[in-house]
Amino acid sequence: MKKLITLDINNRIYEVAVNDNELLMEVLRKKIGLTGTKKGCGDGDCGACSVLIDGKTELSCIKLAVACEGKKITTVEGLALPGSQLNPLQDAFLEHGAVQCGFCTPGMLMSATGLLLRNPNPTTDFIKHEMSGNICRCTGYKRIIEAVEAAAQFGLKAGVK
Numbered sequence: 798m799k800k801l802i803t804l805d806i807n808n809r810i811y812e813v814a815v816n817d818n819e820l821l822m823e824v825l826r827k828k829i830g831l832t833g834t835k836k837g838c839g840d841g842d843c844g845a846c847s848v849l850i851d852g853k854t855e856l857s858c859i860k861l862a863v864a865c866e867g868k869k870i871t872t873v874e875g876l877a878l879p880g881s882q883l884n885p886l887q888d889a890f891l892e893h894g895a896v897q898c899g900f901c902t903p904g905m906l907m908s909a910t911g912l913l914l915r916n917p918n919p920t921t922d923f924i925k926h927e928m929s930g931n932i933c934r935c936t937g938y939k940r941i942i943e944a945v946e947a948a949a950q951f952g953l954k955a956g957v958k
């Protein structure tokens with residue numbers, strides 16, 4: 798039987814009817830229309846579905862939607878600055894050539910945002926460690942790491958709703 802729950806996503810409140818076993822990723826994509834969160838493996842292994850929950854990076858493909866009530870969810874759609882301007886991290890990804898096919902990019906951006914919120918001055922090793930769960934088939938990772946390092950110079954909190 799479905800249950801009505803309230804989700805706080807990107808500073809907006811959504812009421813959705815979900816089953817107890819419905820995954821946050823599916824609710825975001827299919828019921829709320831926030832398709833920036835990608836479905837890759839669907840099994841917790843690729844990072845494509847990463848979102849922030851209360852500021853911490855989590856995999857929405859292994860998170861029950863009902864467990865997210867009362868928490869603050871941020872998806873990639875919530876990263877843009879007012880006026881739909883890209884935030885410094887998004888700009889850095891473009892400037893450093895860290896986006897190719899783009900499928901992994903939302904998850905990469907969310908993992909990078911999560912690590913920068915926890916540690917605004919990360920070492921290269923810290924970035925590599927924190928993003929080791931995000932798989933990219935195109936870029937070879939180097940440019941992604943460079944983009945995160947560059948973005949760390951700007952401070953990202955302004956871009957996180």
Ligand code: FES
Nearest residue numbers: 837839843844858
């Ligand atoms: S789709 Fe969630 S980790 Fe791959």
Ligand code: FES
Nearest residue numbers: 898901933934935
């Ligand atoms: S840019 Fe294509 S998978 Fe990462």
